[in-house]
Amino acid sequence: MDLLDKFDSTVALRDSLPFEKADPFKVVMEEIISETEAVIDGRHTILAGTNNYMGMTFNEEAVAAAKEALDNFGTGTTGSRVLNGTYGGHKALEATIAEFYGMEHCMVFSTGYQANLGMISALGGKDDFVIIDADSHASIYDGCSMGNATIVRFRHNDVENMERRLKRLPEDAGKLLVVEGIYSMLGDAAPLKELLEVAKKYGCMTLVDEAHSMGFCGENGRGIAEQLGVEHLVDFYVGTFSKSVGTVGGFAVSSHPKFDVLRLVSRPYIFTASLPPSVVASATKSIEAIKRSGNRRAHLWENARRLHAGLKKAGFHLATPDAQSPIIAVHLPDPMLGTRFWEQLLLEGVYANMAAPPATPSGVFLMRVSVCAQHTTEQIDEIITRFNRTAEKVGLALNP
Amino acid sequence: MANEQIIEKIYELIAPLNRKGIELKPDVTFASDLELDSLTVMDLVADIEDEFDIVLPLNLLPELETIEQVADAVEKIINKG
Numbered sequence: 001m002d003l004l005d006k007f008d009s010t011v012a013l014r015d016s017l018p019f020e021k022a023d024p025f026k027v028v029m030e031e032i033i034s035e036t037e038a039v040i041d042g043r044h045t046i047l048a049g050t051n052n053y054m055g056m057t058f059n060e061e062a063v064a065a066a067k068e069a070l071d072n073f074g075t076g077t078t079g080s081r082v083l084n085g086t087y088g089g090h091k092a093l094e095a096t097i098a099e100f101y102g103m104e105h106c107m108v109f110s111t112g113y114q115a116n117l118g119m120i121s122a123l124g125g126k127d128d129f130v131i132i133d134a135d136s137h138a139s140i141y142d143g144c145s146m147g148n149a150t151i152v153r154f155r156h157n158d159v160e161n162m163e164r165r166l167k168r169l170p171e172d173a174g175k176l177l178v179v180e181g182i183y184s185m186l187g188d189a190a191p192l193k194e195l196l197e198v199a200k201k202y203g204c205m206t207l208v209d210e211a212h213s214m215g216f217c218g219e220n221g222r223g224i225a226e227q228l229g230v231e232h233l234v235d236f237y238v239g240t241f242s243k244s245v246g247t248v249g250g251f252a253v254s255s256h257p258k259f260d261v262l263r264l265v266s267r268p269y270i271f272t273a274s275l276p277p278s279v280v281a282s283a284t285k286s287i288e289a290i291k292r293s294g295n296r297r298a299h300l301w302e303n304a305r306r307l308h309a310g311l312k313k314a315g316f317h318l319a320t321p322d323a324q325s326p327i328i329a330v331h332l333p334d335p336m337l338g339t340r341f342w343e344q345l346l347l348e349g350v351y352a353n354m355a356a357p358p359a360t361p362s363g364v365f366l367m368r369v370s371v372c373a374q375h376t377t378e379q380i381d382e383i384i385t386r387f388n389r390t391a392e393k394v395g396l397a398l399n400p
Numbered sequence: 401m402a403n404e405q406i407i408e409k410i411y412e413l414i415a416p417l418n419r420k421g422i423e424l425k426p427d428v429t430f431a432s433d434l435e436l437d438s439l440t441v442m443d444l445v446a447d448i449e450d451e452f453d454i455v456l457p458l459n460l461l462p463e464l465e466t467i468e469q470v471a472d473a474v475e476k477i478i479n480k481g
């Protein structure tokens with residue numbers, strides 16, 4: 001019995017897509033010219049699908065701090081956070097993030113994926129309930145599978161649907177509501193105020209994943225909860241360094257007085273090596289820079305609105321009625337056209353994400369663009385022009 | 401063996417999704433017989449929850465393959481609540 005046979009249908013599905021000149025799963029960035037440009041297959045390409053929202057990957061202070069940390073502390077910690085893997089830098093980073101969020105405690109994990117695994121699996125015990133949005137990121141679903149809680153799912157961003165389910169749960173049971181600030185595929189914002197208010201009415205503790213909203217939502221860039229003025233309703237935030245912060249790693253913050261016990265019980269925190277000192281140093285500098293980056297935030301939003309307006313005017317079918325985040329997603333009618341569109345767009349010199357089920361909600365097929373604060377207005381206009389040219393070449397009907 | 405009324409109710413909820421016109425019986429499966437994709441199953445689960453005013457935990461779903469298994473689970477949850 002070949003254990004890989006069960007994936008034959010996946011292989012068949014992939015083989016049925018008409019890629020000729022490029023393959024989205026085999027893109028190699030040969031050269032990174034800047035936050036917004038790379039060389040792919042010898043072609044100079046505008047990067048418009050890297051989640052590098054705040055353009056921090058070449059931040060001078062972050063790069064310098066990483067180099068210094070490499071020289072002083074070496075290439076890795078070779079240990080778990082609870083053994084030899086906690087350096088002064090890890091503690092300083094945790095203090096920086098706690099201060100950034102105005103909260104008491106922070107735990108740094110090795111990735112954002114592990115932060116969700118570690119928080120949800122530890123908080124949701126055997127007799128507890130974890131209530132999640134149907135469109136949650138894989139790390140939230142996997143955190144649920146890893147823990148022992150009963151998992152209750154509600155329709156995406158549907159407050160009333162959530163309340164109907166909360167009503168059915170035992171009043172005195174432990175309950176954790178897990179939602180995201182911005183959902184990564186469509187780029188739509190959660191109605192956090194209503195969701196959190198209702199959740200609190202039913203005695204839930206709340207966890208908000210601001211992976212795709214940290215850096216540019218809210219006055220200080222903490223995320224959608226800050227933007228909507230509902231931070232007092234959030235018990236735990238989860239975030240990542242792999243998007244706005246421009247490196248890799250994850251974190252959870254909270255003001256709960258017992259928060260630190262999670263370091264002793266959260267397996268994805270314990271049973272893995274900690275982040276290398278260079279990554280920790282650059283994350284610290286980057287978050288400090290993000291805090292001061294009011295102008296960058298403003299330019300990022302200008303870029304997002306300009307791209308949304310330009311594509312809408314051209315007649316593309318956009319996933320959101322307005323730019324709710326720097327993620328601008330365009331609906332494509334079917335996998336065939338989607339594949340050809342993605343391929344042609346790459347040949348035109350724009351890298352965007354091809355998003356297909358099961359990563360996308362409701363089985364839709366998307367061309368997902370994420371804009372960067374370092375994109376110039378000219379680059380945004382160029383992306384729009386190349387989208388138009390691509391639509392014409394692959395025969396995608398537009399409705400201006 | 402699940403209660404007839406519960407099974408009948410579930411038949412009603414499935415009817416609009418039964419595009420191949422399969423004869424609905426207790427041992428009909430959602431995936432192979434009715435060929436429902438995971439998104440349709442998700443909506444169906446929500447409908448069943450609302451119909452019986454219960455919570456069908458996500459953890460249970462992988463084990464519920466046939467109509468009868470769902471009806472049994474629903475009955476158990478109703479009796480417990």
Ligand SMILES: Cc1ncc(COP(=O)(O)O)c(C=O)c1O
Pocket residue numbers: 111112113114116137139180184209211212240241242248249250
């Ligand atoms: C909502 C959400 N949470 C968590 C993660 C995981 O982040 P990381 O890349 O740090 O593992 C992601 C990114 O993939 C995400 O989109």
